[in-house]
Amino acid sequence: MENIPASHHARLLCRQNQLTNTAGIAPGYLQANLLVLPAKYAADFHDLCLRNPVPCPLLGMTSVPGDASAIQPSKCIQSQDFDIRTDFPKYRVYSGGKFIEGRRNLLDVWREDHVGFLIGCSFSFEDALAAAGLPPRHHKTGTIVAMYRSNIPLLPAGIFTGGHCIVSMRPYRPEDIERVRDITRVYRLTHGEPVAWGWDGAKQLGIVDIDKPDFGEPQSFDEGEVPVFWACGVTPQIAVEAASDKIEGLVFAHEPGHMLITDWTADILQRLKLGIV
Incomplete structure (x- = not known):
């Protein structure tokens, strides 16, 4: 597609179920893993990321519960055409902390209290x-x-x-x-x-x-x-499994190897002077 960044193009392909295995896709753009939780667990998960920055480096999170397009910091996703429920190639769904199914999108299982986190990816x-x-x-x-x-x-x-x-x-x-x-x-x-x-x-x-x-x-x-x-950014999914006896409701994550292409370029790491987002 013309006149749109490669990162946005990749997300559109994911939304249309035309892309999988994002290794090597949109060179130069950072990729992200996903974890989505009910809001009442969001503060604990945020603390988990801050205490474990190597396996769980936090790139951004949704700023309003239930809003699947409001990511902070906003530079992570600059396009207005963005939805965390559709723009990963594949998703995993957990109930009570246990994996129950894979999905192509989260549109009909998303709830108003869900909070999403984007985690850095080695891709x-x-x-x-x-x-x-x-x-x-x-x-x-x-x-x-x-x-x-x-x-x-x-x-x-x-x-x-x-x-x-x-x-x-x-x-x-x-x-x-x-x-x-x-x-x-x-x-x-x-x-x-x-x-x-x-x-x-x-x-x-x-x-x-x-x-x-x-x-x-x-x-x-x-x-x-x-x-x-x-x-690896699949680590949060294992953290959810370990807390399965404490989690109520649906939790979502990316299918390993099927990441989100963000609008951040690799040189953002230098501009941020390697600081914590």
């Missing part, structure tokens, strides 16, 4: 890796990045206790890991540098079988490559 730094000659494997294979439950505990906040961090994985050669760390370190609003790497790193995270991710798809390894792990 946002993948363009920089590709530009440096280090493209993630799932870009080459057209698969969804592999994600695993780890033993890294989340600092609790309110009802959110007992949760653990999810990590995403990309294979790299050991001699490239320092470059990978340097490239991704500045993207603190989208998880930053890796939290662990190598086979010893996988063991330390409690990952037993690299070929059986908890989310996404297995990734192929070339000879000599090792796994490199980043904190």
Whole structure:
């Protein structure tokens, strides 16, 4: 489409159910994960993000309960044509903190008390890796990045206790890991540098079988490559599961690998001087 930013175009495709697996989509624009909660849990979840900024970096949130288009800070989504209920490719629905179904949109399950949070996504730094000659494997294979439950505990906040961090994985050669760390370190609003790497790193995270991710798809390894792990924005969904006995009503999230394309460009990280939004 002409005369609209690539980010807006991508959201329109999602709204029309024409886009999935947002890896590599709209290069240069930050991608975001989603969590939507009843308003009475919003303050606790906000505190959870502030206490766990690496796995849950907060990009923005809806400023008015029930308003699916009012995102603050407003620079995150500049277009007036925006709806958090439709502009992700796929959604997950939780009831009482437990996953019940996947959906293409949230139009008929959204309630007036829902508050949405946009969480930074590691897809946002993948363009920089590709530009440096280090493209993630799932870009080459057209698969969804592999994600695993780890033993890294989340600092609790309110009802959110007992949760653990999810990590995403990309294979790299050991001699490239320092470059990978340097490239991704500045993207603190989208998880930053890796939290662990190598086979010893996988063991330390409690990952037993690299070929059986908890989310996404297995990734192929070339000879000599090792796994490199980043904190992942699917973590809030695990926090919801851990609090299932305390949550009433419907909670929504993105389907892993199916993110929102925001209007923020990667250089916003430098303009914000790596500060907290």
